[in-house]
Amino acid sequence: MTGASPPAASKPDAPSGVVGRSKTFGPLGPPHLVGNAIRRLEDGDQLVPVSLVQSGQVAGYRLSHILDDPDAV
Secondary structure (H helix, E strand, O other): OOOOOOOOOOOOOOOOOOOOOEEEOOOOOOEEEEOOOOEEOOOOOEEEEEEEOOOOOEEEEEHHHHHHOOEOO
16 A cells, blocks of 8 residues: 555536526526535536525535526526
């Protein structure tokens, strides 16, 4: 055994066109601001923090869902 540690997993980046955008959860959902990716999920999707505009609450949300959500007006 060499004692070498495995390479550190790199933190994924959400597509630059999404970070900082204001989106809604579906066509009628509350607006939220998109952050940068936290981690890659086992299925290859990415977990991204979103901050709800009205309450300031932060939650993790799948990037695949964010990409499907409309921009907030």
